[in-house]
Amino acid sequence: MAHTSTLSRRTSSRITDTVVWVVLATGAIVMIAPLLWMFSTSLKTKLEVFALPPVWIPEVPQWDTYVRMWTDSLILSGFQNSLIVSLTVTIIGTFTCSLAAFSLAKLRLPFRNTIFIGLLTGIMIPFPTLMIPQFVMFSRIGWVDTLLPLIVPAIFGNIVMIFFLRQYLENVPNSLVEAAKIDGASYWQIFWRMIMPIIRPAVAAQFILWFMVVWNDYLAPILYLNTPERQTLQVVIANMNVQYATQRDYPLIMGASTVALLPILVVFLVFQRQIIESVALTGTKG
Amino acid sequence: MTTSSATTVGSTATAGLRGSATKPPRTAPPGGGSTRLHRHEQKWALIFVAAPVIGYLAFTLYPVCFAAYASLTQWNGLGPMRFVGLQNYANLLGDEYFRISLFNTFFYMIGIPIGLALSLALAIAMNRKLYGLTAFRTIYYIPVISSLAAIAILWQWAYNGDFGLMNQALALVGIDGPNWLASTTWSKPAIIIMAVWKGLGYSMLLYLAAIQSVPRSLYEAAQLDGAGAWQRFRAITLPMVRPVTFFLVVTNIIAGAQIFTEINIMTPTGGPEYSTASAVWHIWRQAFRYQQMGYATAMAIVLGILILIITLIQFRLNRRNSFVID
Missing domain, CATH: 1.10.3720.10 (MetI-like)
Structure with missing residues (x-):
């Protein structure tokens, strides 16, 4: 009896760990996304900025932005x-x-x-x-x-x-x-x-x-x-x-x-x- | 609290040393010698502390006194100051824009409990032994150290109604987002969301430090007694992190009362119908755009007094809090 209950507690804590990890990872994406978006926008052409649906990875990264600034x-x-x-x-x-x-x-x-x-x-x-x-x-x-x-x-x-x-x-x-x-x-x-x-x-x-x-x-x-x-x-x-x-x-x-x-x-x-x-x-x- | 008690400890310690200074007979010269030594030490002590004291007198105390007087005058910053008594303060009561900007400033503080609840939840989640925790902590903390001006510029663009990141994300779940910063309804929530996002990592870090200092045996004992997760949270975690909560509430209120950068960058005109203008933004505009220095100073003093009261409450309650913990 006691043995199975500790076992089930262990699996349930493993499930909680997974759920918590997924929540934390989603949160991390939300936290970092605006900053990544800022960086990605800086590498876009002026046209790509207004593309719909949005472009995350510019076709040809415009590194020139960082030169001309x-x-x-x-x-x-x-x-x-x-x-x-x-x-x-x-x-x-x-x-x-x-x-x-x-x-x-x-x-x-x-x-x-x-x-x-x-x-x-x-x-x-x-x-x-x-x-x-x-x-x-x-x-x-x-x-x-x-x-x-x-x-x-x-x-x-x-x-x-x-x-x-x-x-x-x-x-x-x-x-x-x-x-x-x-x-x-x-x-x-x-x-x-x-x-x-x-x-x-x-x-x-x-x-x-x-x-x-x-x-x-x-x-x-x-x-x-x-x-x-x-x-x-x-x-x-x-x-x-x-x-x-x-x-x-x-x-x-x-x-x-x-x-x-x-x-x-x-x-x-x-x-x-x-x-x-x-x-x-x-x-x-x- | 810690500071004031430390002072008394410090002074008793020196008093003790002074008493025992007679003991080592080798170096302590008889009679007036030791007072000369003391005088020498006092001289150097004063020299070492001189810079902040002078800085305080010149850049805090003098400006405050000056502000107190200037708030009683009508003055454009250049010409003569015309004494008008309490007229500026009386005008404040009827100033709709000041009222709105104060209201907005308080409205932004809705973000404080939201941010604290989220960061506490995050801290509890991070207290588990999970894969990649250090990376998570770093990522959550990056907005905290980031330049507020850069962040405000980024979020202004992210709140763009047509091409902004925010509405694109909302579109994924089928929501047609508003044109955030141009809407009287959504401009303030937009500022709040950004502020919560930026401050989350900081509160989370402080909560995490507090939670990690809670002895595990407390939780284990509670678990043995049959306390569920929610009960353990209510009875152990919440009381243990109370000092941190208190610290965060007060520092957030003090910082929130001075909100300016994001307002000025994201809504350079104070938002639609003044809906984002904050108190400091309004003061800054009156003083440096319209040269109403006397009137703006009166507003700044009212704001300063409000912040002072909050700070004093913090010192008071903090003292009581520490006794509870001790």
Whole structure:
């Protein structure tokens, strides 16, 4: 009796597994289909785009789309501007965040609670509330239509990252830092030689996540950047979407969108494990 | 909650160290020496934390104060600010477009429970030992990391009434789809579907992490007691993932209240009869298209206060939640 019941439970769980797998696979197709469609559209001729029934695999893939976009549009300058903003912000910003997290977590910081609570209130104020006064500030010093308003506020640090790193540092015993102090290490040496190597995994994951956010940003760039050559990639593709839709050049629009998406996709596929672990951690730590 | 308790732990720890600092006699110089050391440490601590503090003062606190004042003026951003008291806020009450855009913003949040239910179901499915799970997880997560501008462009095209992917897929099951973004009925659902699609992987990942931390023995014990699958879900899974649900609800509300990119790209005019215009989109347009800086700032402050309230509720409830778990 007991034997048959475990047997039937095993077969029933195998059936459930199959059903669940099919559901997950269908879902995966739904998730990936729009992106594949975007890529496939970029390789179509302008005629194939409007073919009914739709064509999934273009007869002759128009790889030319990916050649002409660099000369016909502002993709190249957009790419450069996005890289300048994203790299400057994340490299300098990660450094200031790590330093601040070290100070908040491990040093005798005067007014620690005031500073902490102050920074905390900073998280609660959304960008839309700040965007008008910030815009006026930067326009008064003549920074409109430059990349500076996108870079400068961010290199002073990202409060969410500071808190994340500070939390991470709570697990590092204070005695380590105390011992280094007794050995006569300067605070800079303690930070650079001891703290940085310890927090490197956390910093790396946060760096990548922040890079993605800056790379994908759209609202701040459209506020500040008017000259087409000075715009970041996201603004460039959004403008192309308006400009080329009237010419029905959907392959070019979809190709540009694919290119805008590609760097982050590659970074994600390479650092997938670290990114996913870090994201899962933010959720459980709240 | 975790953060605030950690501060107290941190300060007691340093207090303890200060007390024990007298113990190692080798390096601790007598009398004023240790306070000089402390002062030295405090100086460096302040230098290290200076950048975010300056950034906060210059790019958050000052703009907020400025916004509070600007919201009380009539101002085009360039000319003089004319103080009008609470006139802007009074005008807000009668502004039909602001009301519509706020309504739309809240309407989009219908997507939050839908997305959470779907992602929880997916996470439970992924908790089984199945073939190709890593690949599934990657695929579900790709929309999350993708550029929102690119995604919005893609979906705008996918919602095209005649040639869009959406209606072609619907045609397979015999449904004649609407011209999504041109219809006052379907434009908002279109935005919601896209948002759910984009956010699914993120919530799923957090749920999966939470479910995997539930001890298997709990489920086994429940099974031995004769609890069915639904009962196990209700009595074990749901309570165990409650903190994640809470975190996701709040972060989604905060992010949803600021929805802008997809609106501006997919419906550059705010949709038919303003049916897709969101609050931030409306504020942006008033400020940067019509130069009504004072009035737009007043709207931005109202939105900011709404978001602030939600954030504060999160901190409050989060504190209570953690105690329940502890």
